Structures are given as C-alpha cells and as structure tokens.
Amino acid sequence: xxxxxxxxxxxxxxxxxxxxxxxxxxxxxxxxxxxxxxxxxxxxxxxxxxxxxxxxxxxxxxxxxxxxxxxxxxxxxxxxxxxxxxxxxxxxxxxxxxxxxxxxxxxxxxxxxxxxxxxxxxxxxxxxxxxxxxxxxxxxxxxxxxxxxxxxxxxxxxxxxxxxxxxxxxxxxxxxxxxxxxxxxxxxxxxxxxxxxxxxxxxxxxxxxxxxxxxxxxxxxxxxxxxxxxxxxxxxxxxxxxxxxxxxxxxxxxxxxxxxxxxxxxxxxxxxxxxxxxxxxxxxxxxxxxxxxxxxxx
Numbered sequence: 001x002x003x004x005x006x007x008x009x010x011x012x013x014x015x016x017x018x019x020x021x022x023x024x025x026x027x028x029x030x031x032x033x034x035x036x037x038x039x040x041x042x043x044x045x046x047x048x049x050x051x052x053x054x055x056x057x058x059x060x061x062x063x064x065x066x067x068x069x070x071x072x073x074x075x076x077x078x079x080x081x082x083x084x085x086x087x088x089x090x091x092x093x094x095x096x097x098x099x100x101x102x103x104x105x106x107x108x109x110x111x112x113x114x115x116x117x118x119x120x121x122x123x124x125x126x127x128x129x130x131x132x133x134x135x136x137x138x139x140x141x142x143x144x145x146x147x148x149x150x151x152x153x154x155x156x157x158x159x160x161x162x163x164x165x166x167x168x169x170x171x172x173x174x175x176x177x178x179x180x181x182x183x184x185x186x187x188x189x190x191x192x193x194x195x196x197x198x199x200x201x202x203x204x205x206x207x208x209x210x211x212x213x214x215x216x217x218x219x220x221x222x223x224x225x226x227x228x229x230x231x232x233x234x235x236x237x238x239x240x241x242x243x244x245x246x247x248x249x250x251x252x253x254x255x256x257x258x259x260x261x262x263x264x265x266x267x268x269x270x271x272x273x274x275x276x277x278x279x280x281x282x283x284x285x286x287x288x289x290x291x292x293x294x295x296x297x298x
Contacts, residue, residue, distance in 0.1 A: 011053075011078070016078040018037075018041070019046060019057065020079070022042065022046060049074075055070040056070065057071035058071050079288070083284070086279075090276060090279070097127065097280045098127035099129070100129045101128050101278065102148065102150045103118070104133045104152040105133070105140075105152075106153065110222070111222070111242055112292070113288070113294060113295075117284055118130065125280060134221075136195075137156075151266065154265070155198070156262075166264050166266055166292065169242075169261060171237050171238070172250070173249070174248065175229060175250050176248060179250060181235065183211055187234075188216035189202055189236060191218055201260065201262070202236070205256075216233050226247060230246045239262055264293050268282060
C-alpha cells in the first residue's frame with residue numbers, strides 16, 4: 001500500500017527494459033548498444049525510474065555501475081511487470097497467437113526450467129501448436145539459418161553478437177569423483193559430433209596450453225555425455241550451473257586450462273519473428289531472465 005500523500009509509482013516498460021539491460025551488462029554503454037538507443041537515453045530512463053521508485057537503484061562512478069539493494073529488488077519486479085505487459089499486449093492485439101511454432105532447444109537445456117516455460121506458454125496460448133527440436137546448438141543454428149526453425153534457444157558461438165543474451169555462464173571441465181588426468185598423454189574427451197561449440201572450446205583451450213587430446217567418445221546428446229563421463233571414459237565440459245549430480249566439476253588440481261565463458265541466447269528467424277506466437281514466446285523466455293535457464297528442481 002502506498003504511503004499517505006504519495007501516489008502509487010508508475011513504472012514505464014521502456015524504463016524497466018533499460019534498467020534490466022544495465023543490470024545485466026553493468027554498463028550504460030553496453031546497455032545502450034543492446035537496446036539500440038543512445039547512452040543518454042538509457043541514463044534518462046534510469047533517472048525517471050528512480051524518481052518513480054523514490055529510491056536509488058544503481059551506484060554510478062567513472063569506472064563501474066553496481067546495483068543498490070533496491071536495484072537488486074527491482075530486477076524481479078521489472079521482469080514480472082514486463083511479462084504481464086507483454087501478455088496484456090498479446091491478449092488485446094488484433095491477432096491472437098495461433099498456428100505452428102518451430103522451436104529449437106539445445107539438449108542440455110532440457111535440464112533447466114525451460115521446459116516449464118514452454119508448458120506455461122502452451123497453457124496460455126492453446127491455439128499455438130509447438131514443434132520442438134532438441135539437438136546440438138551448432139545443428140540448430142543451421143536449421144534456423146535454413147528457415148527450418150522460428151526460435152532457437154541455446155549456445156551462441158564465441159565472438160558472435162547474434163541473438164538476445166539470456167544468460168552468460170563459465171564453462172567448466174567435468175569428470176567423475178575419481179577422475180585423474182595424465183597431461184603427459186592426450187586428454188581423453190567426451191564430445192558431441194561436429195559442429196560442437198563445447199567441443200571447439202575444449203580443443204582451443206588445450207591447444208593454447210600445448211596439450212594433446214583425443215576424442216575418446218562421441219555422444220549424440222547430453223544423456224550420453226553424462227553416461228560416458230560418469231563411466232570414466234573421458235572428461236568433457238558444461239556450463240557451470242548445468243553440472244548434474246552424477247558429475248563433478250574438475251578443480252585446479254587437475255591442471256586443465258580455463259575454458260572461458262559461453263553465452264546462452266535466444267535467436268529468432270527474421271522471416272517469422274514478428275508473428276504473434278514468436279513474439280509471445282520470445283517475451284516469455286526473456287522475461288524469465290537467467291533463472292529460466294537455471295537447473296529445474298528435482
């Protein structure tokens with residue numbers, strides 16, 4: 001309930017989008033580039049949002065941008081408000097979502113909350129039929145480019161600016177609790193078939209470190225990878241938050257090189273991205289934030 005004499009704050013969607021971009025990038029410059037607007041526009045949106053909230057949401061200095069405790073709290077409110085705003089806009093649009101929506105999902109994301117987001121989307125949009133393809137990110141990228149998908153959710157090639165960032169993760173080496181790595185011998189890898197973004201990351205890291213490697217096992221899906229690594233056939237890599245209970249993130253004692261980061265993104269087909277169904281699902285995934293691609297509860 002608002003304080004006596006103070007109106008209920010009006011949080012504008014455009015201001016909330018600018019705030020979330022700043023919260024994710026910790027940079028007004030990067031937030032402006034992501035949104036396709038001037039940096040001064042992002043700053044103006046943040047000032048107006050802080051005026052509406054009556055609280056400071058970010059700490060600014062010449063080197064960095066950090067969220068205040070109230071800014072951290074605003075993240076959840078902003079995502080909820082934008083999600084409801086998009087649902088209301090979709091509901092009252094002249095064309096309600098309908099038809100077939102072709103979705104590509106990186107198979108390791110089946111371990112996250114993404115299936116629950118798809119379930120809720122289907123419940124809210126009963127006239128939309130889903131065609132779901134679960135595969136490697138590299139294969140799904142090609143399907144999207146060949147107009148065989150409407151939306152892709154998965155890994156983005158390193159160095160590429162494609163798509164909308166949902167979550168940035170550190171890649172980690174994985175093994176089982178008894179894994180030992182003899183670096184005088186080629187490192188045995190459990191990999192997906194080429195093209196594989198995680199496989200490329202392992203190869204590049206080992207080559208930079210001057211270490212040899214071999215493909216000890218090639219797996220078609222994440223369940224095969226988990227089984228092979230659990231069996232001790234070799235080591236592999238996963239996003240840090242997606243390491244399942246059967247596997248162990250390998251530490252400094254294994255002396256394996258750093259793998260860097262991987263971006264989990266949403267890409268849309270330019271030919272179909274303005275269709276109501278595509279816009280509604282993209283909004284549902286993006287409004288869920290990084291938590292939407294976090295592991296689901298057992």
